[in-house]
Amino acid sequence: MLLISFFKTIFKKSKILFLGIIIYILGITYTGIAINQISPFYVWGMYATPTKSKDEYSFTQITYNNEIIDNFPVYMDFKKGFYNYPLYTYLSYEKLSNHESFNKNAHNKLGKYPKLYERIISNEKEWERYFIYYKDFLEVRLKNKANSILIEEIKINYQENGKSIKKGKRTLYEYSK
């Protein structure tokens, strides 16, 4: 087997490299079993669980000064991430409706050490100010003062012919000067 031949060669050639590779394999084995990634021992389990059919498929949309600003093609993924992911994180924070639940692991492990805990995670007050930060963030990124901001969660579904149909929307944040 190619892999065994490789290990034999590495063992003969360099003990440091052999040891390094063994440590790395142990690391990815541990993180794989624990299902908890610790960089650089990555776990590649994306989309591993079945995706179930839903009544509604939701996403966020940002309208800034009356213009939709988060409609990006796939190759603009880096930019898109800055707008979308923080909002998705906020939605999961809101869903759990509890700061402790949202940071369950950190709270369980570091709850006894409040100073350390607060040093590592964003505290509850910061989460309450989420959209104030987000407004600042948009203004800095767009280099343009906000006259109006509308952040919505839009819900759609698909019809028999595959076309989407709007099911509803929810305003997450609204600002006007």
Added chain:
Amino acid sequence: MEKVLRKEKEHFTNIQSNSWNQFEKYSNLIVRVCTLWILFTLILRWIQSALPLNYYSLKLISVKNDYAYWLFRYTQIDRLILQNSTSATLFTLSLFVSIILLFLFPRLWLIRFNAFVHYCIFAILNNLYITHHMHYFMLIILFLLALLFPFRLFSYTWNAMRFYVCWLYASAFLWKVRFGAFLDWNTGVETVKNNMAKWVYQNPEHFLTDIIHFGIAHPFIFNFGHKLVLIAEGIFLIGFFTKKYDKLLIFSALLIFISTALFSDVFFIEQLFIIILLFLSPHYWEKLNNITNSIMPCNKSKGSSI
């Protein structure tokens, strides 16, 4: 003179007899090609305002369960770098310089270490401030990590990286078998419905939207395509046994990339190019070496000119 030539001949005979060392001659070239790619992706991020100089006003972070991120937060490096626009810009500049230095002096360990540290900080900063674990950077981090071993071992670390990519896809496949996505027929179409909801809503007239509508109306297409992509991931298991089918693995990586880009809204371009390079045989590096040598002639005994 004869002695030197004999030694050189012996050296190259050794290289030929040891297939794991076959990239040694091209180590400079390979590192520089990868470094150019890293620079290119950083420029792409620059164009899209996705570099640390654009991070500083976002204050909320999410560390998830990655203890490396916890440690990073504990050191407060993020606050130091992102305290104001000047410090964020200085770090971004320093990141570019570290990668350019790696291109110029790939054999200097300190330069390689410097690039590794800079890129790690950049990747963690990015993931903390978009509050999401983006895996896009990971292969570049591992490439830079592999470079921390002595440069004379480069060919072995390069081969180790190749095995790692086989593990990356093979484990992605095995996870899907273990957790049920592989055996769930409707996961394909449901993933498209979920991930492309925003796209079809915001771009109703686009031709890709028409394709997605058609695929959702005929779910067999997406479900079957999904299983094909998972099999393409599983095919990487072959890579542990032989290098004979490496071209097939390149094709599989491309298939996975294109299908996830079009129908799952995922774009891991940073990883893709390095993956392709890892499965290229020395034959292609020899060709590239000849091209670079014809552009920038050098002493051939030293290997590549770039």
